[in-house]
Amino acid sequence: MSTGTLDPRDAALPALPRGRGVRAGAIVDRAYHVTLTAVALSVFAVVALIGWECVRGAMPAIRAFGFRFLVSTEWDPVAEKFGALPYLYGTGLSSALALLIALPLGLGTAVYLAELAPRRVGGIVAFVVELLAAIPSIVYGIWGLFVLAPVLRASVEPWLIAHFGFLPLFRGFPFGIGMLNAALVLAVMIVPTIVSISREVLLSMPRSLREAALGLGATRAEAIAVTLDTARPGLLGAVILALGRALGETMAVTMVIGNSNVMTLSLLAPGATMSSVIANEFTEATGTLHMAALIEVALVLLAVTIVVNLCARLLVIWSTGGRRDVAGAA
Amino acid sequence: MNAEPLRRVAQSALLGVLLATSAGAQNLTGAGATFPYPIYSKWFDVYKQKTGVEINYQSIGSGAGIQQVKAGTVDFGASDAALSDAALKDMPRRVLHFPTVAGAVVLAYNLPDLKVPLQLSPDVIVGIYLGRITTWNDKRIAAVNPGVRLPAAPILAVHRSDGSGTTNIFTLYLSAVSGPWKELVGANTSVSWPSGVGGKGNEGVAGLVRQTPGAIGYVELAYAKQNKLAAASLRNRAGNFVEPSLASTSAAVAAAAAALAKDVRTPIVNAAAADAYPIAGLTYLLVYQDTKDPKRARVLSNFIRWAMRDGQELAASLDYARLPDAVIQMNMATLATLTAGGKKVGE
Numbered sequence: 001m002s003t004g005t006l007d008p009r010d011a012a013l014p015a016l017p018r019g020r021g022v023r024a025g026a027i028v029d030r031a032y033h034v035t036l037t038a039v040a041l042s043v044f045a046v047v048a049l050i051g052w053e054c055v056r057g058a059m060p061a062i063r064a065f066g067f068r069f070l071v072s073t074e075w076d077p078v079a080e081k082f083g084a085l086p087y088l089y090g091t092g093l094s095s096a097l098a099l100l101i102a103l104p105l106g107l108g109t110a111v112y113l114a115e116l117a118p119r120r121v122g123g124i125v126a127f128v129v130e131l132l133a134a135i136p137s138i139v140y141g142i143w144g145l146f147v148l149a150p151v152l153r154a155s156v157e158p159w160l161i162a163h164f165g166f167l168p169l170f171r172g173f174p175f176g177i178g179m180l181n182a183a184l185v186l187a188v189m190i191v192p193t194i195v196s197i198s199r200e201v202l203l204s205m206p207r208s209l210r211e212a213a214l215g216l217g218a219t220r221a222e223a224i225a226v227t228l229d230t231a232r233p234g235l236l237g238a239v240i241l242a243l244g245r246a247l248g249e250t251m252a253v254t255m256v257i258g259n260s261n262v263m264t265l266s267l268l269a270p271g272a273t274m275s276s277v278i279a280n281e282f283t284e285a286t287g288t289l290h291m292a293a294l295i296e297v298a299l300v301l302l303a304v305t306i307v308v309n310l311c312a313r314l315l316v317i318w319s320t321g322g323r324r325d326v327a328g329a330a
Numbered sequence: 331m332n333a334e335p336l337r338r339v340a341q342s343a344l345l346g347v348l349l350a351t352s353a354g355a356q357n358l359t360g361a362g363a364t365f366p367y368p369i370y371s372k373w374f375d376v377y378k379q380k381t382g383v384e385i386n387y388q389s390i391g392s393g394a395g396i397q398q399v400k401a402g403t404v405d406f407g408a409s410d411a412a413l414s415d416a417a418l419k420d421m422p423r424r425v426l427h428f429p430t431v432a433g434a435v436v437l438a439y440n441l442p443d444l445k446v447p448l449q450l451s452p453d454v455i456v457g458i459y460l461g462r463i464t465t466w467n468d469k470r471i472a473a474v475n476p477g478v479r480l481p482a483a484p485i486l487a488v489h490r491s492d493g494s495g496t497t498n499i500f501t502l503y504l505s506a507v508s509g510p511w512k513e514l515v516g517a518n519t520s521v522s523w524p525s526g527v528g529g530k531g532n533e534g535v536a537g538l539v540r541q542t543p544g545a546i547g548y549v550e551l552a553y554a555k556q557n558k559l560a561a562a563s564l565r566n567r568a569g570n571f572v573e574p575s576l577a578s579t580s581a582a583v584a585a586a587a588a589a590l591a592k593d594v595r596t597p598i599v600n601a602a603a604a605d606a607y608p609i610a611g612l613t614y615l616l617v618y619q620d621t622k623d624p625k626r627a628r629v630l631s632n633f634i635r636w637a638m639r640d641g642q643e644l645a646a647s648l649d650y651a652r653l654p655d656a657v658i659q660m661n662m663a664t665l666a667t668l669t670a671g672g673k674k675v676g677e
Contacts, residue, residue, distance in 0.1 A: 075522055077493075077518050077521060078521050078522070079516065145538075173486070175486050175542060177527060178527070254491065260523060260527055270526075270527040276491075279530075280493065280528070281520050283393055283492070284391050284393040284494055284519040285393050285493055285520070286392070286396060286411070286417065
């Protein structure tokens with residue numbers, strides 16, 4: 001997370017003891033090195049194994065549908081015809097919307113906590129925010145279903161329909177559950193991630209940066225802007241982590257999104273995501289092709305997650321001009 | 331089967347542990363349907379007190395139960411949907427179906443101003459779930475509810491989002507009463523719903539129905555009874571409006587007895603009897619006709635025999651409909667065909 005010059009690779013190694021200790025020290029060093037390398041590589045092994053198992057399980061569906069799987073909107077377990085587009089769309093839309101709502105909220109909170117709040121207040125609020133991150137997703141789902149949905153149905157959605165009903169985005173009936181509800185629940189779930197990581201990143205910014213900006217006659221807001229700009233790679237990291245959670249979130253979304261594979265532009269209409277369809281249909285899928293199609297959805301989800309992460313890395317490298325010291329932070 | 335790796339790792343590991351810890355001949359393992367789990371666990375409990383036989387049952391879903399039977403990791407499987415011909419052929423050996431209890435699917439609705447029970451006809455239910463009837467004051471609904479003022483509110487049709495035996499029974503019914511439904515959607519544990527929203531599990535559907543005025547959704551009879559949900563009376567094949575109840579469900583099974591005698595897997599939806607509730611279904615135990623271990627086979631056979639006699643008396647207390655005598659006799663006859671290593675299994 002550090003974005004300063006504290007890269008361990010640059011730090012001078014402590015001098016090794018001379019004499020008899022050298023050999024033993026070297027062996028310990030070597031063992032240490034090998035063990036840590038193995039631990040680090042095992043992460044790759046796990047990801048590769050997951051990928052391999054998904055490909056293997058999805059093979060009947062891959063053979064049957066090929067590329068059509070990604071562009072077909074049909075998901076019919078009776079006729080055994082499967083296409084994942086509605087779920088790709090649902091995952092993308094709900095996550096993007098959630099990020100759109102959570103980003104200003106989360107970043108604003110983080111800036112307040114790191115830069116403006118009195119130290120003690122900042123600590124307490126940060127603790128509470130982190131507590132939010134520990135709430136199980138089913139609790140968020142129940143909240144979405146029993147607290148948020150009635151509010152949306154009774155006041156928010158009728159208002160949206162009355163005032164913005166001319167937009168295809170807000171067409172339909174106010175039922176309270178659907179894409180909008182899912183996006184809001186997701187937003188609440190990812191705000192803590194954005195806040196806690198962004199706050200850490202901002203706190204790790206050298207004080208001299210702010211002091212220099214203020215010394216040059218910048219206002220407080222301008223000084224914060226300078227800090228934010230410098231912290232950009234770390235902040236992007238926070239956003240990507242949050243997006244990762246939104247993309248993969250299953251239980252809460254399944255409870256509030258309405259679970260329909262009909263694709264519409266309307267945010268009031270029910271939708272479905274890749275993880276929700278897996279959660280819904282996996283246990284009772286009896287057909288071979290149905291099961292394979294569900295596993296292929298998992299494969300697509302894995303691919304989407306990897307692509308999003310890669311894009312984020314590239315974005316960080318690009319936005320920092322490839323400076324490794326900061327690029328590594330995300 | 332390519333579908334298995336994920337499942338096998340998770341489930342058979344668990345079952346393997348259970349098997350290893352309870353490997354005696356006096357213990358059986360089963361896995362499958364969640365719908366009959368309350369009555370099964372009651373049966374296993376009572377049966378253990380009576381005979382000392384311990385039965386471990388994992389309610390992991392019908393689909394997963396069938397997989398376990400196929401993999402041979404359990405003594406019996408349990409499924410709300412009977413196996414198709416193709417699935418039966420896919421099994422390594424001959425598998426027998428034993429219906430245990432019957433259940434029904436009810437249409438629960440949320441119409442706060444309605445004073446009398448809602449009445450529905452097959453074409454109205456199909457119309458609602460096809461998305462062709464979208465408001466409560468539709469003429470077709472009014473026609474089967476004479477003298478009742480229905481609101482001009484939109485209908486929210488709620489279905490199960492997770493694959494389930496309940497969905498299977500409900501869509502079997504819709505396919506039985508409607509040609510267009512059979513053609514457009516069909517019947518399965520999960521289908522491609524043309525409209526409406528999905529809730530996860532009975533509680534998900536009931537939750538949506540309860541908090542959304544104008545909603546209608548299908549849930550198990552037992553769940554609806556225990557949660558006191560308002561359920562619609564349905565017009566059956568004889569033309570009578572029938573309330574969902576244990577008696578009208580048993581009547582549906584009894585009406586189908588002849589067809590069941592020919593093939594125990596025959597769906598019992600849309601039964602012809604005057605007092606039969608039309609959306610009913612059986613839940614089954616799946617057992618290999620021939621097994622290796624004669625001792626285990628005898629224990630299992632004795633349990634099923636007990637479930638058909640004493641077990642049936644417990645059904646109503648947990649809101650399951652008991653089997654009619656004709657079907658019990660049929661099960662007894664099927665039990666007599668069980669073999670172990672080619673030899674008959676005694677009592």
